[in-house]
Amino acid sequence: MAESAVKAVVGNVSKLAVWETSLLCGVTGEVGFLKDELKRLKCYLRSADAKRKSGDECVATWLSQIRDVTYESENVIEAADYMEKRNRLKNGFLGAISRYARLPSDMVTLHKVGVEIQRIRRKISEIFDSANRLNIDLDTSVLGKCCVEDEFPRGNDLMDQNFEDDVVIVGFEDECQEITDRLVDKENNTLSAISIVAMGGAGKTSLVRKIYTSSRVKEHFDTVAWVTVSQKFKAVDLLTSIVGQIMGARVGFNICECEVGKEIHNFLLQKRFLIVLDDVWETDTWEQINKMVKAFPDVANGSRVLLTTRKQDVANHVQMPTHVHHLKKLDEEKSWELFSSKALPSYSRCAVCDVDEFEELGKKLAKKCNGLPLALAVFGGYLSKNLNRETWINILLSWPSTKDGQMMRDILARSYNDLPDHYLRSCFLYVGAFPEDYEISVSDLIELWIAECFIPHTPKHTLEEIARKYVTELAQRSLVQVVSRSRAHGWIERIRIHDILRDWCIEEAREDGFLDMIDKTACWDSASSFERTLSYRASFQNFSGQILQATTPNLRTLVGFELSSIFLPKLRFLRVLHIENSDLENFSPAIGGCIHLRCLRLRRCGNVTLPSSIEELLYLQIIDLRKTNLDSTLPNSLWNIPTLRHVYLSSAFSSPRSVGHKELQTLWLTCASVGTKYRYHDMVTFLRKMRQLTTLFLVMKPMHAKIMNIFAYMPHLVDIHLASFGVLDKLPESNHFPQSLRHLYLEADVIELDPMPILEKLPCLVVLELSGYKGRTMSFSAQGFPRLQELKLDNFSVEEWRMEVGTMPKLSHLKLWLCKEMWKLPNGLLHLPSLTNLKLVSKSPIS
Template sequence: MAESAVKAVVGNVSNLAVRETSFLCGVTNEVGFLKDELKRLKCYLKSGDAKWRSGDERVATWVSQIRDAAYESENVLEVADYMEKRNRLTRGFMGAISRYARLPSDLITLHKVGAEVQRIRRKISEIFDSANRLNIDLDTSVLDKGHVEDVFPREYGLMHQNFKDDAVIFGFEDEYKEIVDKLVDKENNTLSAISIVAMGGAGKTTLVRKVYTSSRVERHFDTIAWVTVSQKFKGIDLLRDIMKQIMGARDDFQMHEYEVGKEIHDYLSKKRFLVVLDDVWETDTWEQINKTVKAFPDVANGSRVLLTTRKQDVANHIQMPTHVHPLKKLDEKKSWELFSSKALPSYNRFLLCDVDEFEELGKKLARKCNGLPLALAVFGGYLSKNLNKDTWCDILLSWPSTKDGQMMRNILARSYNDLPDHYLRSCFLYVAAFPEDYEISMSDLIELWIAECFIPHTPKHKLEETARKYITELAQRSLVQVVDTSRAHGWIERIRIHDILRDWCIEEAREDGFLDMIDKTACHMGASSSDSMISYRASFQNLSDQVLQPATPNLRTLVGFELSSISLPKLRFLRVLHMANSNLKNLSLAIGGCIHLRCLRLTRCENVALPSSIGKLLYLQIIDLRKTKLDSMIPDTLWDIPTLRHVYLSTAFSSPRSVQQKDLQTLWLTCASVGTKYCYHDLVTFLEKMRQLTTLFLVMRPMHVEMLNIFAYMPHLVDIHLANFGVLNKLPESNHFPQRLRHLYLEADVIELDPMPILEKLPCLVVLELSGYEGRIMSCSAQGFPRLQELKLDRFSIKEWRMEEGTMPKLSHLKLWLCKKMRKLPEGLLHLPSLKNLKLISKPLISGDDTTLKELERRGCEVER
């Protein structure tokens, strides 16, 4: 991982604005020398890293020194670059003085930069000398280029493949049906439990998640909740999580355990409920949750508790009638089906001339996984990237005789070390910063990866495209689990990581000095394994009422989840601050001087006040304040930051008259009101300058019709979400919409004219969501919606839907919500060749005897009512 640090730094240094510039005086030459030294260091790393992993502790110290020098170099070079950026942006008389005469403060800073560069160069020289003393065989024959080539194989033309959770498909069909039947059993009205018990990696959580999200279960229970318990937990935290899920309540850190339990009890007394307790380790868990008040009442309505555990005594201990279901390992046939789907997927099979020989070897290798789905999936994913018979034979012959737990670790280490480059290894380890069982948004994760410089520049690819390939690679290797894919774009939208893989990543990240995990409700405490490998990244979880104390004042990344009354320290070298569901103190002081900050993400947080000096954070790429309570207005200086690419705000702001930043890609804004008409005009004027936007998400009241006219200034938009229009009398003509548009959401109190004749002409539209049309007739022509796959209609008052044959040839999902005047489904639905799913929500007045509905069901279309 030290190799990752230095390579990322050298790549970054080449992009810095520190060039031949008179203002840097003699520092320019020093900077050039330092860049050369870093390149030389990078060539030393591969052999040093390998020796360290073989157990040589002296090399561990040496590798750590390389990483520290690389990070220190980046910090000092960015200080010089920052001065250049700041002075170019400074306006007026003082700006002229600072640009041409040099202020004394600048001269002092330059002197410090020069001295620091010389100190680091001496440090690097000492590193080279120590390498010679340690007799480390260092190969310096090849210097890396400024970018990397695309390392991925040709199947990345298949990037938008369909990822599925295979555990239910391969081997658990009978268990799935049995558990669902027991949950919805109407003859058993007493509060009862089902405990699923098996070792780690056997598929417990995956199976229960399928059960939990099944349509039968969702229809049967009034309310459902899922909590992950883990090895250490606090009863109050579990109860708060359950309350938030069933009642939609915000985190309230002031409520005591009895109060939370009583609220849950009173609410569930009127409901048939299902509560899932996943990954329970201790026999007294149930008592801990119910110690102050019985949170889950038995009102004889068939409510259920579903529990997963690795321990038989825990499965039997819950204090209510309990059915214990031991989950069996996969038999040899099912093991091979799962293994072959990963090791020999269809896009690989056609490349092989001797598939039969691979299958013969594969069946022997599959047996080594002892029927564990996780081992089969990860090992199969690894072998899919190594389609070589000699490699498969060597693995089979050298397979160690180990127990299941060690076998899983060996497979994970093998798959991790086989990742194509150090960038991807960094991206994978970074996932461990998120809580157990956490659903990770890929757009959020990709923004973090880019802010961390984990995504290399490759020819003809945007950074986001390369990052999408990375996550596809991890999914194909079964190192992450795909939760959801975007129908509009075809890419992976949300992921999670299995707890066994996450635990392994945490251990590996600590060993490498890559990331420290501090979690008081799990077994992840302390610092990295070696004093010489201090981590520059830290993830804090489930802490309260304290000042965060990172292991190093040079911390570059601070991630936090569920932190109550936390005081943030001052961290001058911070690059990423990512906080969720937390109550923060001292934020303004903590980030006021963080000139290196790239990402400021504070979602669902409280007590947040941005410093007025935020406009001085000239490297900031991402600011995300979704669902966060701000104690102050957004400073206008935010829009002076030239590097901003993604902005997410849940509060009003005053639109600046002029902005430096015109390359924004994402603008996500929700606010109750934009104020006066004059303020609204300023907002429109402001938005018209955002010519590079790809995503526009606006929710405000009122949303003026004029907002639809801004599309003419945004040709690159692919995602549009506009809500809270009053009356929309007419949409713009189709040629006024961005022609690359793939996802459109429009919500109005009233849409007066049929929107379909306009929207059906958009050539790339894949997902369309409309709300509020009050016309009597809606018409779709024969050539309309050539690429539409998903259509959602809400609060439509139409009585007749006319559909010409040939319209919507690719529509697969249709959702009708509160379309109360529609008495029958249009016969035109029968001409949609791709329709697979129809949802009728809130009981439209469509009879179960509707001939179109019955014919759709007969053809295999899934109908949900």
Template sequence: MAESAIGSVLGNVSTLAVQETTFLCGVNLEVGFLKDELKRLKSYLKSADAKRRSGDELVATWVSQIRDAAYEAENAIEAADYTEKRNRLKNGFMGAISRYARLPSDLIALHTIGAEIQRVKRKISEIFDSANRLKINLDTSDVEKVLIGDEYPQDYGTMHQNFEDIDLIGFGDEYKEIVGKLVDKENITLSVVSIVAMGGAGKTTLARKVYTSSSVKQHFEATSWVTVSQKFKGIDLLKDIMKQIMGGRDESIAKMNEYEVGKEIHDFLLHKRYLIVLDDVWETDTWDQINKRVKAFPDATNGSRVLLTTRKGDVANHVQMPTLVHHLKKLDEEKSWELFSSKALPPYKRSAIRDVDEFKKLGKRLAKKCDGLPLALAVLGGYLSKNLNAQTWSNILSDWPATKDGKMMRVILARSYKDLPNHLRSCLLYFAAFPEDYEIYVAYLIELWIAESFIPHTPNHTLEETAQRYVTELAQRSLVQVVRRSRAHGWIERIRIHDILHDWCIEEARQDGFLDAIDKTAGQAGASSSSDNLMSYRFSFQTLSDQILPATPNVRSLLGFGLSSTSLPKLRFLRVLCIEDSTLKDFSSVIGRCIHLRLLRLRYCEGVALPSSIGKLLYLQTIDLRGTILESVVPNSLWDIPTLRHVYLRNCFFSPPPPARSVRLQPKELQSFALLLDPVGTDFRCHDMMIFLGQLNQLTTFCLFMHPNIPAEVLNIFANMPHLVDISLGQFDVLDKLPAEFPQSVRSLFLSADVIKQDPMPILEKLPCLVVLRLWGYKGQTMCCSSQGFPRLQELLLGSFSTEVWRMEEGAMPKLSHLTLQSCKKISKLPVGLLHLPSLDHLELAFMTQISEDDITLNELRRKGCEVHTYVRAA
């Protein structure tokens, strides 16, 4: 990964301000020299990488030295840039002196930086000398392509097929059979349906499709999906199930013990028909472990079910209740070709292929070689869709490995990985940092990638847009599994990677010195697991406790999951800190010194206080503290950071900065701001908050939740936020009316109030880009949606409405597909205008018992093919 390291370093250095100033004198020339040397080194790496992978240990050491030198050069250059940034931000008399004179402290810093650059220059010179001795040649071949730009159609989303439907190819009959077993009304006892097959055979894909089917959703009153995997804790699974079936605050559930959680689940499910999915079960006693202290899952003889997926037949047969075991068959030749061709030769590409028949002939032979394994077919097909060259296809066929299954899958993954551009290789290997079966929110992943400098700056596209296309590229290649898409934006919202690919990423990342994943439960106890020749700059720790994390001093990225009473070491060059579900010690004494930090994410952590020195982190792009209860007030110095792009704060002591400070806020690039707080007991100043929010005029995402109520004045700030795309606001008390104009760019709007007095539809229906609307609290008697209103709306939720008359003119909401009515007690019959909605195919009625099953509009919608789901409140 040295080539990727140099690429990201060069991309980052090009954005620094160090070249724009005369303050740094001769340091500028040295920085320019280092950049040129790094570019020259990069041109040697393709030749070196082939030798390294062939087992040449000397070359492997040489490649590692290049990466080390690149990072050391970046640290030195950034230290110079930091000195300049710090002085530019100083105020008053000392600020003026530092900007135009040479303070002793600055001269000392410059001398230190200059000496470090000289040391790196000598190291790079020695590396060039080594290249000659190792006979590593300069490679001046093609310039690496960046996966962005005009090669893609403008409507990128519609050119892709439905990933989920493609991945279900070949399982149609089995899908119907398993759904039938689950909803069988004659079998009323609690029973298990087990799907058994080897890794990569499509168990989870099939189970997910069954779980989300309309028949299953309608049949069961409560459902939950948990992934068990090889390392699990019964209490964690039970808490996850409880959150899904009952809701509830994470903080309250976290404090409950296993008995309390099991009892709550039992009592809730006792009178309900439920479905629990246990995905990827490895141990025979898993069911016993999660159902032992309290029989959390009662048999009320009402047809409740457990759906279980496993690689082991003895696991399926061990469960002590009626069990139906479904052995998943491999795909036959016909279905193998259907899946393979949907990936390798998608319809939008076939028209550009001159000799499709030749590709079909080769493709059928390649599909047969995959031995009916969907994962192998999908990944190979995704790789070949990017290499539509008959000779390439033929070469793969002739080089096919003799062994099957595990070895075959590794060869396919390695080939697909090698085909990726370097920046995408880094993005793929980064999945090694997450726990097995972890569901990844793409927005969080993208923030990590950007902080790591994996995403290059490209003309006419933001970094986030480029990264979104990288995710789509990986999905096209079947290297990630799409879990959910955003209806508002069309992009991929949540993903997972197959555990076979996850294991491969961990091994490859460790061998490359890219990242060490250290998991106490897997028997890894230290940070020495990477190759002897390579020092890792990134670490991921899982389930460690009562120790200082064993990371090397030069570590750039540190991720942690489920850490207990853990302290951070002194990490001078840290750029990424991402920790979840953990308890930290002495956090505030360490974090203020991490001046290179780009991303700080502490989710559901304890022992966290932000020091005032947080304002010294002048490169910080993302701070995410959702779910973490801070032990101190959020320092006002946070807003002195000029590079902030995303700020997410929750359950924190937050007071807006005073007006004098608000008007000179530094984060001009702030795109996302989410604040969830309870102002009770804090020094909350409404007027100051309005001034503070009014300065954030570049926001695209704004989320504000307050208890007991948001001040109604918040709605006035939208006049100064022309770029907003996503808005979430709750809970207002009384809103006389909505503001006359919302930002015209809004695509998703969530707004909740106890009372909205005036019909909100005449205002909201004029928003030209609105795709998703969730609205709570309108108490007027009538509501009207005009013809041509809501031109792009696809999803609408109306909650706690007191509307008695809902008029809907023909031509309104032409694209609405999903409609949810929840707790709207005055709506006793559905408006006939719903029949004029051409795209409506999904209607949910939640706690709407006043609407009769004989409702004329309801039955007419069903007759037209609209899926109708009804939910009643739990007893």
């Protein structure tokens, strides 16, 4: 009986290939046709966007129809492709049985795909028929060029130039001096405030940043803190941020506002402090911050509060002696100085003929910006990409006579429309999905852009390289502001977008149906937007309850911040899910069937359970669960997803015995105390298979020294962060480290042997952070660390520190946390030719 059953199964499986072929042949040709149509549709979307800008409602409607059918085409093509991918993963006899078992459902799916393709073909035909009836010029001459993926436009070889990041790099010298004098005035010992008032884009924040980072301010005040208030804020969040800045302490999630306020009050009793409140909108902000407890004591030592606002009544309404400073616009000379630094930067002047003529035109154009730094910076950035005499003349002659607000909008629209391609325009609008004054991680943003398919494939560059060029392009045009750079890599690390630019992005994105913003605290109303224009991307902020209705079944992107008890519906076409600081409901059922999902990012979220079927998400590229506690264990099937590239996990982790996927680029794991049951050899075996990693961030308590043996199997590593070792007896030899390594962080309770003779031989190391070495000697040889620029040593002490002349020739930043046993620094510090920043921090407790 059993034998006949087996023969029956084998016989049926042998017929499966024939059945699959007959089923697939019926739709393969249709899918191929639809792929060709999809290319044609995307070309029309690119070439016809200018026609929509003309205000023709017929063209706008037609483009909206093309966009809709384009997304529908992508969905159905991917549904067919998904079946093929899934079946390819099932090999051998058992795989054939699995495919055979799924055959009935696959037949139904293939039938639906075929029917859907026929419907889309009819819809496409109707769209182009309507274009002919409406006499819409389709401009078919561009199709041949459009169907080829774009190379990076203009400046393909442009490196990440060391352009000035700040919006205001000149001007306000007198005002900077005046405000600084008031801050450090030793005759006024009472707690007092300075309010800086000006319209948006006038340079308030940049001026205060200059003052805040000046040496006079740093030397005068014992402690400083900066918080951005914005239109929506929670007092406890501001206070928590201040605690982190002045005390270096992390505050738990459930701590109350009163307790945080008391911590600040007690710490500041013996300190002269400066608190900056940037971008204040409400008159009662100071009262709200001090509502539960008076966090900022007046101990008659000259402490100060410095705030910026657009509103006069806010500037006057602070419950302490206040000086109101009205920020002036830049005069003609300073306007030209700022404008020319953007429009004619030093790295492009050498390629410009007749610079004098451009300067003459530029001075006239700078006057049009009416002394507003943001307008000068954005307009100058736009002209720097259009170094053409006729262009400058035409702009000057056609300049409209408008007020400041409309002038800023005209400049933004001009700069946006001048972005080299539709990819970069999409990338810029996408920045509007983040909250006001949010510091955006460029690495996070790039991963989102790639998941959204905003970055074109080119033969000479990786997607990440093109994306970083896009960030640089936006920064050079002053469309985004640079917050920080990576010293290890030189690229832009964090950005933010000015409120005015963000508001413009949101409005433009809504008009295009590109993105909808729903923010309950900033009066962004979603209902009318969804009814007016179907949006395929949505950003929800400060929201609770059921966030999406049946009117948005085709949503491709869902971004969320500060969502409370959110119930997620099933969104079967979802490609990007990025949610932070939120509590989710119904997560596992909602996400289980999202076969199109590329990015799953949940940061600091609660009530999250991953579905056991997560391995069926065959397009998933990114899973980011940092600081999110899962309600269940991580399914080991995650590691079988073939497209997975970036993994970030912050929960208990057990390495799987077998791993089907070995192409990860980023692995970020933090594990709690793993105890004696943890199998380190399983972890080492698991990690050895990740041969394509470029970034490894691994924190385990305790970390086993054997983990260090994995480096020989990871030749492409560029960034390594390992903590927390107990005793680290020795490091691998330098030739066992990845030779491309640029950033190394090692933290241990005890590092027994001097690590420098090994680490100094790494040829590409730029940043080294080391904690835990307490030995007799520490030696730096004359040829050591040829490219090191930043060195941080924590929890270390040595009896003898040797530093030969010629070591670390490029070191510019040195930070030392000194133990009480450490009392002597090496004379070799005096011979470091590039050292510009030395910081010594005492490890002794603060009295």
